[in-house]
Amino acid sequence: MIPLNDSTRIRRYAFDEVVRVPCLLSEVGKVRDRIGSKLETLGYSPRVKMNIALGLEEAMMNAIDHGSLRGQPVIEVGSTVNAQCCILQVTDFGGITFNPEYFEKLAEVKEWGKGGRGIFLLKRLMDEVYYFFHPEKSTSVVMIKYREAPPAMPEA
Amino acid sequence: MTQEAVDRKNGAALTPAQVDILIYTWRQICVEEHLEGVFALLVDSARRLTDAEHASIALIEGSKLRFVGSTREDQAARGNVVVPLGAGIPGKVAQDGIGRRIECGDYVSPVTRINAPPVHNLEHRSLACVPLKVREEIIGTLQVYNRVGAPKFDETDLEALQVLADHSSVTVERLRLQKNLLIESSRVRGIFQALTDGIMVVDMSGNPVLYNQAVESLFFPDGRQNYALATYVSNVIRSGETSGSSEVVLLKPHEMILSNRFVTIPGTAGNPAEVIVSIRNISDQRAIDRRFSQFYALMLHKHAKLIRRAWKQKDPVQSRKLLRRQKESMRHLISLTELKSGPLRLERGNCSLTDIYSKVKARFERGFQRIGIRLEDSGLLSHGQIAGRFDSSRMTLMFKTLFMQAKRTLKNGEKFIWNALPSVGRIDLFVGMQGAGISEHIRQDALDWNAQVDRIISGESTSLDLDLAFLGHMVHAHKGTITICRDSDDETSIKVALPLG
Numbered sequence: 001m002i003p004l005n006d007s008t009r010i011r012r013y014a015f016d017e018v019v020r021v022p023c024l025l026s027e028v029g030k031v032r033d034r035i036g037s038k039l040e041t042l043g044y045s046p047r048v049k050m051n052i053a054l055g056l057e058e059a060m061m062n063a064i065d066h067g068s069l070r071g072q073p074v075i076e077v078g079s080t081v082n083a084q085c086c087i088l089q090v091t092d093f094g095g096i097t098f099n100p101e102y103f104e105k106l107a108e109v110k111e112w113g114k115g116g117r118g119i120f121l122l123k124r125l126m127d128e129v130y131y132f133f134h135p136e137k138s139t140s141v142v143m144i145k146y147r148e149a150p151p152a153m154p155e156a
Numbered sequence: 157m158t159q160e161a162v163d164r165k166n167g168a169a170l171t172p173a174q175v176d177i178l179i180y181t182w183r184q185i186c187v188e189e190h191l192e193g194v195f196a197l198l199v200d201s202a203r204r205l206t207d208a209e210h211a212s213i214a215l216i217e218g219s220k221l222r223f224v225g226s227t228r229e230d231q232a233a234r235g236n237v238v239v240p241l242g243a244g245i246p247g248k249v250a251q252d253g254i255g256r257r258i259e260c261g262d263y264v265s266p267v268t269r270i271n272a273p274p275v276h277n278l279e280h281r282s283l284a285c286v287p288l289k290v291r292e293e294i295i296g297t298l299q300v301y302n303r304v305g306a307p308k309f310d311e312t313d314l315e316a317l318q319v320l321a322d323h324s325s326v327t328v329e330r331l332r333l334q335k336n337l338l339i340e341s342s343r344v345r346g347i348f349q350a351l352t353d354g355i356m357v358v359d360m361s362g363n364p365v366l367y368n369q370a371v372e373s374l375f376f377p378d379g380r381q382n383y384a385l386a387t388y389v390s391n392v393i394r395s396g397e398t399s400g401s402s403e404v405v406l407l408k409p410h411e412m413i414l415s416n417r418f419v420t421i422p423g424t425a426g427n428p429a430e431v432i433v434s435i436r437n438i439s440d441q442r443a444i445d446r447r448f449s450q451f452y453a454l455m456l457h458k459h460a461k462l463i464r465r466a467w468k469q470k471d472p473v474q475s476r477k478l479l480r481r482q483k484e485s486m487r488h489l490i491s492l493t494e495l496k497s498g499p500l501r502l503e504r505g506n507c508s509l510t511d512i513y514s515k516v517k518a519r520f521e522r523g524f525q526r527i528g529i530r531l532e533d534s535g536l537l538s539h540g541q542i543a544g545r546f547d548s549s550r551m552t553l554m555f556k557t558l559f560m561q562a563k564r565t566l567k568n569g570e571k572f573i574w575n576a577l578p579s580v581g582r583i584d585l586f587v588g589m590q591g592a593g594i595s596e597h598i599r600q601d602a603l604d605w606n607a608q609v610d611r612i613i614s615g616e617s618t619s620l621d622l623d624l625a626f627l628g629h630m631v632h633a634h635k636g637t638i639t640i641c642r643d644s645d646d647e648t649s650i651k652v653a654l655p656l657g
Binding site for chain 2: 014087089119122123126127128129130131132133134135137138140142144
């Protein structure tokens with residue numbers, strides 16, 4: 001076991017802002033605009049801003065879709081926007097698990113209408129994408145977009 | 157009261173030299189950290205206290221008594237002797253806690269007061285053995301052998317030996333416990349390491365307490381900070397659950413799937429203090445889903461071929477047949493896709509299996525008559541209505557698939573038999589097919605599409621027969637079971653067990 005040397009390394013992440021919004025598509029635009037104005041203030045490039053906005057919209061729509069399947073009234077959006085990166089976490093409380101890897105492959109095959117394109121897009125729009133599934137409780141998607149090119153990651 | 161007890165009660169004054177030795181010993185024991193060091197100190201003190209040639213210490217381990225320390229120089233060569241409890245003088249003392257001794261070569265049992273028969277080649281002229289006790293529980297024995305310059309150990313020797321034993325047994329037990337705990341802890345850690353790919357302990361603020369090498373490589377490739385672990389830990393702690401499991405898909409850039417289990421450990425005040433997260437990398441296990449993609453690609457390829465053949469087909473009947481096959485296959489594929497893609501989208505409702513069966517049967521009856529297949533279903537229909545909560549469309553598909561399978565494989569005069577065995581809360585359906593070489597057509601691995609894909613990839617087979625594999629998925633989605641039994645070369649039965657609730 002490794003005792004930690006630098007205790008700041010994996011400190012619990014606290015988002016600068018966490019909001020709960022009703023499971024309504026009309027809420028997507030409001031949250032997107034709010035994040036967008038922060039990005040604007042910090043001088044993110046239009047291309048990065050657009051990627052973030054599209055990613056957020058897609059993730060929120062997925063969350064509303066999944067959350068409302070189980071009758072959940074709200075979804076949660078956590079955000080941290082700083083000069084280095086924008087970190088977004090969208091959580092629905094439907095707790096439905098799925099295999100994003102599979103859906104991504106499904107989207108690659110194309111001509112299938114819906115299903116998987118959201119994940120396919122998120123992966124291309126954002127620099128880092130993680131899914132946390134707590135079955136029957138919640139599903140979170142964490143998306144990170146760096147203001148500049150992301151640091152190169154070695155192959156896992 | 158035994159003589160020894162009387163002697164102990166009367167007490168015997170320790171000599172100043174013995175007191176000095178005892179005090180010196182306890183001082184030494186206080187600073188000794190290792191159990192073996194305490195053993196060496198004790199046997200040496202016991203020998204000096206009683207002017208003995210040798211001394212030894214033995215501890216109880218289960219039903220045995222293990223000699224763990226001795227003043228003998230050849231102890232290392234002799235190894236640790238182990239005797240059963242009750243065997244020999246130390247074994248008896250360890251069993252009943254009553255001290256024993258050999259005096260002038262004679263042994264008198266303190267229990268029976270009977271002299272043991274003289275043993276001429278007795279190794280010890282004199283011996284004194286006392287129990288080591290912790291809160292009345294015997295943990296071992298301390299013994300001295302052959303009093304120097306005297307035929308037996310006197311009362312003062314025995315008193316000194318017992319005092320030494322009484323005052324050191326707690327230390328021995330404590331250190332032994334500590335040693336066992338260390339061994340156990342190392343074992344548990346080893347088990348954890350073997351069972352998981354990573355272990356991480358964080359406090360309730362998310363600050364890491366410790367984690368293993370695997371976590372380092374899973375989450376900090378190249379030692380760099382990333383947000384995967386930080387946001388995940390935040391999620392776990394925020395959930396407020398005392399225990400639970402989660403699945404983490406590190407889609408980009410790690411391309412890794414982890415299955416995690418977390419447990420919150422309460423502090424001394426009962427409040428949550430730490431969260432232990434065990435992590436397993438299940439990316440390889442998810443290969444089955446990648447296999448699904450392979451299968452999916454194969455199916456698309458098969459569909460494309462079917463359509464090409466249908467287009468080229470000049471005979472409209474054949475063309476329609478091919479297109480029907482393609483449609484059927486596609487319907488199966490879509491059905492499986494829905495099942496595989498997370499939530500099993502079953503739309504359960506109250507429905508009668510008997511009604512569904514009858515409807516499907518009606519569609520196939522004429523075809524069966526034309527071919528000459530003998531349908532025997534009295535074993536099913538005699539039970540009347542078999543009702544439960546099922547997805548009726550999938551149940552229809554199940555019956556259709558089985559009828560299709562029979563139509564394809566059975567010939568004139570061959571039998572298709574349905575039986576049912578209802579019981580409380582479930583129904584067992586037995587679908588028998590009797591025909592020449594039927595077991596070759598319906599293989600036992602037909603339920604495993606993976607095995608079929610394997611055979612195609614390895615070149616052993618060129619075609620997929622996935623009907624029963626689809627059927628298996630539908631049955632499993634209903635929390636049922638399906639098995640294929642080869643009763644003989646000419647008889648195969650498919651057993652489908654379904655819960656009715």
